Amino acid sequence: MTAKIIFFDFDGTIADTRDTFIEIVNQLSGEFGYKPVAEEDIERFQNLSSKEIIKQSQISLIQIPFLLRRVKIELNKKISTLEPFIGLSACLHQLQKKGYTLGIITSNLEKNVITFLQNNELDHLFKLIYCDTSLFGKDKVINQIIRTNRFKRENLIYVGDETRDITAARKSNIKMIAVGWGFNSPKILAKYEPDVLIHHPQELLQAVEKLNGQIFEKSPEVHQTFRLSLSQKENYHF
Numbered sequence: 680m681t682a683k684i685i686f687f688d689f690d691g692t693i694a695d696t697r698d699t700f701i702e703i704v705n706q707l708s709g710e711f712g713y714k715p716v717a718e719e720d721i722e723r724f725q726n727l728s729s730k731e732i733i734k735q736s737q738i739s740l741i742q743i744p745f746l747l748r749r750v751k752i753e754l755n756k757k758i759s760t761l762e763p764f765i766g767l768s769a770c771l772h773q774l775q776k777k778g779y780t781l782g783i784i785t786s787n788l789e790k791n792v793i794t795f796l797q798n799n800e801l802d803h804l805f806k807l808i809y810c811d812t813s814l815f816g817k818d819k820v821i822n823q824i825i826r827t828n829r830f831k832r833e834n835l836i837y838v839g840d841e842t843r844d845i846t847a848a849r850k851s852n853i854k855m856i857a858v859g860w861g862f863n864s865p866k867i868l869a870k871y872e873p874d875v876l877i878h879h880p881q882e883l884l885q886a887v888e889k890l891n892g893q894i895f896e897k898s899p900e901v902h903q904t905f906r907l908s909l910s911q912k913e914n915y916h917f
Contacts, residue, residue: 683778683891684830686807686821688839689785691861693771694795695764696754703753704746711746713737725864728871729843751788758794763801764860766880771804773884782807784820784837817847825851836890838883845871854890856883 690696705715714737716724724732738746774781781804785792789810796802811820825832835853837844840861845868848855857873859865860880869876875886 684780684782684807684834685774685836685838685887686782686784686824688837688841688844688861689783689787689792689795691840692838692844692858693763693767693783693801694761696761697862699754699757699761700750703750703757706753707746707749710749711738711742725862726867728867729841729863747786751791755788755791755794758791759798761795761798763799764880767883768799768801770880770883771801774887775804777884779887780807781805782809784809784811784817784824786811786817817844818850821847821851821853836887840868842867842871845873848873856886856890858883 687693690700701716701721708715724735727735733740733743771781783792783805787810789808792808792810793802796805807824809820809824811817821835821837824830825835832851832853836856837848837851837853838856838858839845839848840858841863845855845857855873856875856877857868857871858880859868859876859878865876865878874890877883877886
């Protein structure tokens, strides 16, 4: 079987975490010393790049890693309430039936991802799960995955909902599908020029098949589920 590997971002691409994420961020505002996020702020942030959001936020760069860590821990307490985006589960099953190997690359915690997948009966669909806590290090993770597994870059597609996902895919020289149902708006995603921009989960299979016809060649088959946390970077060499 030809290895046709599709990596997904988790938050905002597979899991509908936006409202819960904002609720937690506002809950922690007093502890970290910033104002709660208002609805107008959300609309404005959705049209900014990931780096622009950080620049315009009221949170210091030093605090951001600690805040994100707390958000992920609090998210675990609410993980049972989270669901995939409507229509996405069916598309993931279709991709698997067509022989695609599915994976996840995320900055969320591994336990959050695995619990979510199990709760929503999606865990059997994903053979590759990589978790890294850095906010802008996905290109390094992708490159490490490619080297470790000896994947061909032309055999990979990355699917994500943020501008930083597009940037990471471009830096890694792999194809990218941006989805307009997550955090960043389709308008700002289009400015970053992904290979394909889709607006509904039902469009995912067609987008993948389009790129598949252009880029996939024979490559080693992925036989088993492999979960790797890259949070302890001293164990890995980029």
